[in-house]
Amino acid sequence: MSNVSQVAKESVTEIGRGVYIASLLPSATIVLSLYALIASHLYPWAKPIAQGGARPSTVSPGIASIVHTTTSAGPIGYVLLVLGIAVGAFLLRPFQVSVVQFLEGYWTGALLRGLPAALAIERHRRIWSVNDARRRASAAKAQSSEFEEVAAFAARAAAADRIKRRGIRVVARYPGQSAWILPTLLGNHLRRAETTAGERYGLKTVITYPRLRPHLSDPVDRAIAARLAVIDNSSMYFFIFGFEATVTGPLLARLDGWSLISPMFCALAGLCYRGARVAARAYGLALATAYDLHRFDMLKALHLRLPGNLEEERDANEELSRFLEEDPMSLLPPAAWDAYEHEGSEQSATEARSASQSGAPSGP
Structure with a gap:
């Protein structure tokens, strides 16, 4: 079995039922909604379906037209519909990663990478800088012990505290x-998670997480995987509902109840994006927990000495991160690697010395 096949098999095994949620349901939503829109004859330019017979009539647009079109197609129509869903599932799956990257703000192409990206980044930088200043705000002290001055100071202190707490919440995004x-705000949530989880201990998260993951406990590993799955699925459904809002946009010209479909899809897309943001912040907490609990397990697996305090740990971890980030052939190992720490090495050395002194063989 090739490496690509092995990775694909392991991915499907880990995702499990998520494969159906991430692949089948999105494609089914798109295929069925497009079929329903075309069969409903709700578009302003569509003509009603004419029925023959003794009393010719027309089928009213909407559900009646969908039922009439579906029943008229017969078994062949059902087979084609199922095939369309299956083909859609096959074609949409590779685009899921691209959709997530787009929502994160990794935009490609001259149209998005230029002015739109610069304006969006500048907007978020302004929000960040304003709230970074707010979280450092403090109220002016009272000038006297008079009741009016003390009461005014208490009001100013309460207002400054509210502003400070709001600034802390915004900067944390x-x-x-x-x-x-x-x-994008989703991308900033994920970027914060990927630049703070290990950095608190001097470890670069993006560089060291592949070495840390094999040592995670099952609850932590499952928590991280579950939050990533929610981000992927929410991003995919954001794209789908946005697409549905676009294709149902012409129904706004009807000025009736069917005109509410497009705004409804817009609201659903907004909820999906908000859900992805909430999951991204929860992912940041889970990733930080992974480093809090298991960073020493990674150091033990690398046979490095465990640090004695936080300052010593940060210095050693920064050196380790630089070594792992660079080409190992062009960078000398960290100073902490002058001697490895093997588990049980001191006990084995003691037993060997005792055996040599007694004249007994030290091994087979």
Whole structure:
């Protein structure tokens, strides 16, 4: 079995039922909605379906037209509809990663990478800088002990505290540095998670997480995977509902109850995006938890000495991150690697010395 096939098999095994949610339902939603829109004859330019017989009549647009079109197609129509859903599931699956990357703000192409991306980034940088200043705000002290002055100071202190807490909440949505800000809020949530989880201990998250993941406990690993699955699925459904809002846009010209379909899809797309943002913040917490609990397991697997305090840990981890980030052939190992820490090595050395002194063989 090739490496690509092995990776695909392991991915499907890990996702499990999520494969059907991430692939089948989105494609079914698109195919069935497009079929329903065309068969309903609700578009302003569509003509009603004419029925023959003794008393010729027309089928009213909407559900009646969908039922009439479906029943008229017969078994062949059902087979084609099922095939359309299956083909849609096959074609949409590879685009899921691209959809998530687009919502994160990794825009490609000259049209998006230029002015739109610059304007979006500048907007988020302004929000970040304003709230970064707000979280440092403090009320002016009272000038005297008079009741009016003390009461005014209490009101100013309460207002400053509200502003400060709001600034802290907003800044917590963004990366630690303005240079890392992305065009979208979802991307900034994920960028913050990927630049703070291990960095608190001197470890670069993006570089060291592949070495950390094999040592995660099952609850932490499942929590991270579950939040990533929610982000992927929410992003995919955001794209689908946005597409549905676009294709149903012409129904606004009807000025009747069917005109509410497009705004409804817009609201659903907004809810999906909000859900992806909430999952992204929860993912950041889960990722930070992984480093809080299992970073020493990674160091033990690398046979490195465990640090004695936080300052020593940060210095050693920064050196380790630089070594893992660079080409190992062009960078000397960290100073902490001058001697490895093997589990049980001291006990084995003691037993060997005792055996040599007694004249007994030290091994087979």
